[in-house]
Amino acid sequence: MAVNSKATTALVVLAASFVAVLMAAREASAAVTCGQVGTSLAPCIPYATGKAATPSQGCCSGMKSLNAMARTSADRQAVCRCLKSLAGTVKSVNLGVVAGAPAKCGVSVPFPISMSTDCNKVN
Structure with missing residues (x-):
């Protein structure tokens, strides 16, 4: 099974972006x-x-x-x-x-x- 590095990279970037958005929303509501x-x-x-x-x-x-x-x-x-x-x-x-x-x-x-x-x- 071949791993598509572009797809993997895209998923990692998407996941990192999602985590960043969640953290920003949490910090924005912190005070x-x-x-x-x-x-x-x-x-x-x-x-x-x-x-x-x-x-x-x-x-x-x-x-x-x-x-x-x-x-x-x-x-x-x-x-x-x-x-x-x-x-x-x-x-x-x-x-x-x-x-x-x-x-x-x-x-x-x-x-x-x-x-x-x-x-x-x-x-």
Whole structure:
């Protein structure tokens, strides 16, 4: 029985491509993206900057949605890093107000919202 080397090579390339796609899909779903964090929390900007006295319904909904998305330690670490990054881009953010926002919305966040939080230690 003769082995067709072109067919064998094609199967190996196909198998390797399939494994690469599966790994990329797994890695892509391993953590919440900064885009998702930003979109979820955009309605909170007026509250975080002192332009609103309380978090809006949209802000609380976004927090609840984000909290539900962050199921794994990797997700929560990604959210932590994104929060710290986004806090630096929004002018006039009051981090004390931001830290208390989840409680005002009835959301339990498993890490302190602070620029000093070590996101690598978030579980």
